[in-house]
Amino acid sequence: MRTSVSLPAVAFVGGGNMGAAMVMGLLGESPAPAITIIDPSPAVRMRFADQPGVRVEADPAALAAAEVVILAVKPQVGAEVCRQLAPHLNQRHSLISILAGIPLATLSQWLPQVGRLIRAMPNTPMAIGQGMVGLAGDERCQAADLEQAAALFRPGAEVVIIAEAQMDALTAVSGSGPAYLFRFAEAMYEAALGLGLEATTAQSLVTTTLSGSAAYLQQRCREERSFVAGKLRDQVTSPGGTTAAALAVFDQGQLSELVQSAMVAARDRSLALAKGEP
Ligand SMILES: NC(=O)c1ccc[n+]([C@@H]2O[C@H](COP(=O)([O-])OP(=O)(O)OC[C@H]3O[C@@H](n4cnc5c(N)ncnc54)[C@H](OP(=O)(O)O)[C@@H]3O)[C@@H](O)[C@H]2O)c1
Missing domain, CATH: 3.40.50.720 (NAD(P)-binding Rossmann-like Domain)
Incomplete structure (x- = not known):
């Protein structure tokens, strides 16, 4: 370049x-x-x-x-x-x-x-x-x-x-962020094995789905000049369908609140490290 x-x-x-x-x-x-x-x-x-x-x-x-x-x-x-x-x-x-x-x-x-x-x-x-x-x-x-x-x-x-x-x-968003995705990938991979898929198949399904979805989200956000994750999620969520069933479980587990608490913890830890706390 x-x-x-x-x-x-x-x-x-x-x-x-x-x-x-x-x-x-x-x-x-x-x-x-x-x-x-x-x-x-x-x-x-x-x-x-x-x-x-x-x-x-x-x-x-x-x-x-x-x-x-x-x-x-x-x-x-x-x-x-x-x-x-x-x-x-x-x-x-x-x-x-x-x-x-x-x-x-x-x-x-x-x-x-x-x-x-x-x-x-x-x-x-x-x-x-x-x-x-x-x-x-x-x-x-x-x-x-x-x-x-x-x-x-x-x-x-x-x-x-x-x-x-x-x-x-x-730091709480992009510095630590890769680990959040990796943690989610680990959970998806373990769940895929639990559903009876072969390890190599599970690996391909998880990594390609996450990388493809991230690239798709980035491209659509750029095209539409706004953060369209919710819109893209709606597009794959038919009422009464499979995705809706999974997302309902995330909501019951208060995923948004959990992610918010996790990122506040990362931000606070960064502040503490900057003050020299062990
Ligand atoms: N935001 C993030 O995700 C992120 C990710 C990675 C790293 N970082 C930051 O990036 C920094 C580097 O991380 P890293 O993973 O690249 O570490 P690393 O792989 O351990 O590399 C550090 C290098 O510095 C060398 N070194 C030690 N003492 C030195 C000296 N006196 N003069 C010159 N070089 C010396 C080390 O040699 P020896 O191995 O022989 O000690 C090692 O080769 C860290 O401060 C970390 O906080 C941020």
């Missing part, structure tokens, strides 16, 4: 699941940006060692070559990793953190010398180029800085730019 803005030289600190997914997306861009991956893991460095256009390093001194640094380590090691990065960063650098639950204020304490800070919340479908990411910048970020950050995520995700105050809500 040809990008509309030229991508900056970027360094990934951490080339694990999420870092690698972003790198693979960026390598498909034309032109691809200069990419450095800094990771102490020999397995990560081996994985990218022969990848054209990617420099792999263990030493954070390699950050000097980057304009934008993407922090993609586990949140638990964030403070320690930032201590290691600090001597190699300055006002020239923008830093994008994908550390779940770590607010901009904390990042700013960890790395006061960095020019601009951006907090990102991606989700795991980014690994196949179908992610969703929310971005929030600190008060020093201009629109161009956020657009540059968005361009780095777009190969793998749709991007929304939000105020940081909304990041906990976004």
